[in-house]
Amino acid sequence: MAATDPHKQPRQQDGMEKIPPILIRAMFGLVLFALVVVAWARLTDQPLSALPDHDAPIAVERQIVIEGSNSGRAIVYDIEGNIIREFGPLEGGFISGVWRVLRHERGKIDAPLDAPVRLVRFESGRLSLYDDLTGWRAELIGFGADNAAAFARLLD
Template structure:
């Protein structure tokens, strides 16, 4: 019995991916890029942003985090609201790191407050007044959003 050392491919190297498919994929990418470029060139509005709704609850908080995942949250007057272990505070600590990066880029004080808002449409958001950066927390999942919701109570 004879052993075969080569893989059993019945097509030549040129035919593994037909040239027509490669051209079609390249064409689709170019069409998408062209459509986006034209839309942005015509000043098309940004869509699929969170809908605006009245603010129900708003708190000014100070976040303090660590690379281990531990986090502390302080009220405006400096009292400790919550302290999380590395297992519990991962998302809060992650947000603290994002804030540190944004504040470093903007060259503002790293220890400034953040505003956490609950809106009428059940959406939570975090906003940094020193940089203008903000995020809709719904996009991070229910558990992570709930970590900030508990701070508003």
């Protein structure tokens, strides 16, 4: 065992570690910079450039009706009422989730739940879902390749 120095004072710990003042100033500077950029973009009506182009060339478009359940089951129909695909609870989770979003969005404006949505594949390969009744849309690749592929199969 090592001997302790009787003249050495134990370090006082108050439970608080000090953050260097430069980091605090940098943090506030970053927040202020973000606030200025957002305010400038809103005041000058800058376009929302992160959104994909609506006028891109369309390769395939299909109107579909989605019927789902909270259990994950989903049925997709064409606009004539023919079943395109039926999903069980283990395979229809994402499509049923989209149905729940549509149900919520349409419930806000009392729109019919059985109205079709547009499933669009653009020439670039991008896949989107549009609800013309509510203005809601989803860029399906943002939910992962497997989920986008579930909708892509509905176009084939």
